[in-house]
Amino acid sequence: xxxxxxxxxxxxxxxxxxxxxxxxxxxxxxxxxxxxxxxxxxxxxxxxxxxxxxxxxxxxxxxxxxxxxxxxxxxxxxxxxxxxxxxxxxxxxxxxxxxxxxxxxxxxxxxxxxxxxxxxxxxxxxxxxxxxxxxxxxxxxxxxxxxxxxxxxxxxxxxxxxxxxxxxxxxxxxxxxxxxxxxxxxxxxxxxxxxxxxxxxxxxxxxxxxxxxxxxxxxxxxxxxxxxxxxxxxxxxxxxxxxxxxxxxxxxxxxxxxxxxxxxxxxxxxxxxxxxxxxxxxxxxxxxxxxxxxxxxxxxxxxxxxxxxxxxxxxxxxxxxxxxxxxxxxxxxxxxxxxxxxxxxxxxxxxxxxxxxxxxxxxxxxxxxxxxxxxxxxxxxxxxxxxxxxxxxxxxxxxxxxxxxxxxxxxxxxxxxxxxxxxxxxxxxxxxx
Numbered sequence: 124x125x126x127x128x129x130x131x132x133x134x135x136x137x138x139x140x141x142x143x144x145x146x147x148x149x150x151x152x153x154x155x156x157x158x159x160x161x162x163x164x165x166x167x168x169x170x171x172x173x174x175x176x177x178x179x180x181x182x183x184x185x186x187x188x189x190x191x192x193x194x195x196x197x198x199x200x201x202x203x204x205x206x207x208x209x210x211x212x213x214x215x216x217x218x219x220x221x222x223x224x225x226x227x228x229x230x231x232x233x234x235x236x237x238x239x240x241x242x243x244x245x246x247x248x249x250x251x252x253x254x255x256x257x258x259x260x261x262x263x264x265x266x267x268x269x270x271x272x273x274x275x276x277x278x279x280x281x282x283x284x285x286x287x288x289x290x291x292x293x294x295x296x297x298x299x300x301x302x303x304x305x306x307x308x309x310x311x312x313x314x315x316x317x318x319x320x321x322x323x324x325x326x327x328x329x330x331x332x333x334x335x336x337x338x339x340x341x342x343x344x345x346x347x348x349x350x351x352x353x354x355x356x357x358x359x360x361x362x363x364x365x366x367x368x369x370x371x372x373x374x375x376x377x378x379x380x381x382x383x384x385x386x387x388x389x390x391x392x393x394x395x396x397x398x399x400x401x402x403x404x405x406x407x408x409x410x411x412x413x414x415x416x417x418x419x420x421x422x423x424x425x426x427x428x429x430x431x432x433x434x435x436x437x438x439x440x441x442x443x444x445x446x447x448x449x450x451x452x453x454x455x456x457x458x459x460x461x462x463x464x465x466x467x468x469x470x471x472x473x474x475x476x477x478x479x480x481x482x483x484x485x486x487x488x489x490x491x492x493x494x495x496x497x498x499x500x501x502x503x504x505x506x507x508x509x510x511x512x513x514x515x516x517x518x519x520x521x522x523x524x525x526x527x528x529x530x531x532x533x534x535x536x537x538x539x540x541x542x543x544x545x546x547x548x549x550x551x552x553x554x555x556x
Contacts, residue, residue, distance in 0.1 A: 159545040160555035161510070163497050163537040166530050169474045170467035171521030175404060177411055177440075179395025181456045183383035187359050189214070192346040193223035194374050198353070200366050202380075208357045214380055215366070219353040237332045244325045247318050255311050262304045269297045361385045362454055388452050393424045393442040395460070399433050404464060411442060411460040422448045424460065466519035471531035474524050479540045482517065486525065490517045494527070495546050496536040497554070510539060512548035 196218040202208050217223070273293045279285045349355045364381040367373055384390055393413075397405050406429055412420040428441035444452065475494060482492040495510045513536075515529035530536050539546060546552070 158551050158553040159510075159543065160541075161497065161508075161539045161546065161552045162541050162555055163539055164476065164479070166473035166475050166496075166527075166533075166536045166538050168472065169524075170465050171474055171519055171524045171526055172463060172465045173404070173521045174461045174463045175397070175401050177395050177397055177405065177460045177462055179393050179440075179458050179460065181391050181452050181454055181458065182394045183361070183364075183385055183454055184390055184392050185384040186364060187361070187382045187384060188378045189347050189355065189380040189382065190345070190376060190378060191217070191223055191349065191355075192375065194372055194377075195223055195379070196221045196372055197367065197369055197379060200369065200380075202357075202363045202366075204363055204365055206363050208361060208363055208382060210357055210360050212357050214355050214357050214363070214382075216355070217349055217353040218370075221372075223349070233332055233336045237329060237336065240325055240329045240332065244322065244329065247322050247325070250318065255307065255314070259304065259307050259311070262300060262307060266297065266300045266304065269293060269300060273297060355380075357382060359384045361390075364454075383454055385454065388444055388448055389446065391444060391452050391454065392427075393444065393458065393460070395440050395458075396437040397440055397462075399436050399438055401462075402429070402438050405429075405440065405462045408462040408464045411462055413458055413460045420461075421450075466521065466526060468518060468526055472518055472526050472528055473530040473536070474526050475530075475538045476540050477520075477523055477525055479538045479542065480515070480517070480525055480527070481542065486517065486520045488517060488519060491515070492517060492527075494530070495539040495542065495548075496530075496533065497539060497552060508552050508554055510546050510548065510550050510552050 197215050198218040199216045201213040201215060208214060273290070276285065276290045276293050280287060280290050347355060347358065359382060362383045362385050364383050365378075367377065367379050373379060393411065395411075405426070409426050411424040411426065413422050413424060415421045423445050424442035425445070426440055426442040430439040432438070477486065479494050480486075480492050481494070482490050484490050492515050494513050494515055496513055497508050498511045500507055500509060513529055513533075515527040517525055518528050519526040530538075539552070
């Protein structure tokens with residue numbers, strides 16, 4: 124039979140261990156109440172996706188701007204803005220009482236003027252001053268003879284065969300000839316200067332006549348025509364984009380009607396604007412996903428043109444629609460689209476949520492930053508968790524996640540996603556699932 128003392132001792136020991144267990148449990152629970160509660164995710168080796176919304180509209184690739192070769196008054200429009208028009212259909216009629224008032228000269232008159240000016244220019248170019256040059260050569264030959272005569276006269280004078288006056292006469296002839304040569308040179312230079320001035324003037328007049336002839340010559344391509352009743356017929360299939368005023372004098376270069384050349388969806392293009400800072404991203408994406416009302420992709424646009432001019436912080440872009448689009452595209456319709464780019468890297472890189480990263484600057488490739496991972500350790504009261512700061516470098520940025528370098532040395536790192544001022548290097552944390 125067990126003694127009362129032994130039984131009592133056993134109960135005290137059991138009670139003591141129970142008390143230690145209960146106190147330890149509640150102590151750990153109480154301590155956890157005051158620790159920063161953190162949520163963690165595993166750093167993965169996955170790709171990230173970034174997208175940017177791009178707004179734009181549907182526009183025609185080409186438009187025909189109808190002008191007539193002179194000022195006119197439109198008396199009637201047969202087609203209004205937004206109406207479809209077929210090639211050969213009536214579009215408008217001018218007031219034949221006013222007619223087409225042309226401001227240009229007749230092409231034959233301009234041709235005659237051009238021929239006359241070219242002949243003058245040819246005459247100037249062919250004037251090589253042969254007579255003047257020959258006269259100059261004669262004077263130079265005369266001067267050479269006089270110099271030889273002077274030499275001979277001096278020898279005779281020194282020999283006492285002639286008087287000094289004979290020598291002086293030759294000197295005077297030489298001086299006179301030198302002056303005649305200088306005068307002739309000046310005359311030739313003056314004639315050349317006058318010829319250059321006249322030549323430049325003629326060249327300017329010829330260029331002006333040629334410009335005017337070019338304008339007249341382009342009337343058949345740049346300007347449209349009306350029939351003898353004053354009616355203009357469409358030269359293309361398309362949609363009337365705009366019409367000008369009725370019963371007003373419209374100057375020669377005023378656009379009377381603008382027609383979008385539209386045969387099918389291939390005749391249309393996407394035109395939009397993007398922020399300057401998104402230029403490289405969108406250019407790299409090269410495609411836009413056009414979205415429906417529920418933000419799902421309806422069809423795609425291949426980007427074909429990036430305007431390299433920034434206006435008000437925006438850059439214009441253009442693209443062509445896919446050939447297999449089933450719906451009919453409407454000129455002027457506003458479109459919501461999205462440029463998407465996926466980043467994927469192999470090697471020592473990990474993907475984490477953006478909320479887990481504290482960048483040193485912006486969320487951009489090459490920027491440094493830090494993340495906090497959770498380390499598990501054995502403590503007095505069992506397992507405990509501490510935050511550990513890790514320096515990282517941003518490799519790629521998505522909408523919600525980033526790819527980092529710097530976590531590859533850890534085995535399945537658990538990264539804290541709900542950062543706060545309480546999370547510092549080495550601080551104890553409580554895992555909040």
